[in-house]
Amino acid sequence: MNKGARSLGLLSLEDGLPPGSFPPTPPPGSIVDPAIYDDFPIITETVVGAWANVVIRGDPSLEPACIAAARRLVERGAIAISADCGFFMRHQAAVAAAVNVPVAMSSLLLVPTLLRQLPRPAKLAVLTADSTHCGEDLLGIADPADRARVVIGGIEGGKHLRNALMRPPIPTDVAVTEKEVSACIGQLRAAHPQIAALLFECTGFPSVTPAIRRSTGVPIYDITDLCRLTLASVV
Structure with missing residues (x-):
């Protein structure tokens, strides 16, 4: 396969769409919005079998498909690789070992760094699509x-x-996502007033990050921040 333009490569969840059809237009600010990467090209490869519920709960058998998709992206010109679900974090080490470009599969990679940006009494809140499956193995913290x-x-x-768990998945109105995320943040801050920064695990949250930054006044990090940092290191 001939290489194309130097691109950001994304491992993608299964979308259940027929061959040749086009996915719904993503909202501005989403992980696949080229405008947030200075119009840097984005290419995707679907990970076979990676339905949202499978990736969220974790399935080691997906690892070979993740590696194969990552290698296809590199062949197509990807100079950095990420993913469109933060729970692909479980396959970070395997994919990073399989390709020769920087790999940043999830914003959860930032957890140890963000803790060190904050004073010791302060807390970091991780916002996820499903907290019941966001366990210790994904945080990268031993202490x-x-x-x-x-x-x-x-x-x-x-x-x-x-909506994300449907087959095929159904897009959610940005206003609905903002309302649900804001409510969760409100509950967390009420229970933990020491929260000084937020990290969005879910790749469906970046489209509401600017609005929630304004409403909370708290620093917020998401997968697009990590992708921009990674691209800046190699472009």
Whole structure:
């Protein structure tokens, strides 16, 4: 396969669309919006069998498909690789070992760094689509004292996650996502007033990041920040 333009490569969830059809137009600010990467080209490869519910709960058998998709992206010109679901974090090490470009599969890679940006009493809140499956194995923290500074909240039970779990998945209105994420943040901040920064695990959240930054006044990091950082290191 001939290489194309130097691109950001994304491992993609299964979308259930017929061959040759086009996915719904993503909202501005989403992980596949080229405008947020200075119009840097984005290419995608579907990970065979990677339905949202499978990736969220974790399935080691997906690893070969993740590696194969990543290698196809590199062959097509990807100079950095990420993914369109933060729970692909489980396959970070395997994919990074399989290709010769930087790999940043999930914003969860930022957890240890963000803790060190904050004063010791402060806490980091991780916002996820499903907190019931965002366990210790995904946080990359060994120190119990550091782990105590991370609080996790999710929007499981809401419309955003229900739509994402459909086959094929159904797009969720940005206003609905913003409402669900804002409500979760409000609950977390009420229970943990020491929260000083937020990290969005879900790749469906970046389209609401600017609005929630304005409404909360709290620093917020998401997968697009990590992708921009990674691209800046190699472009």
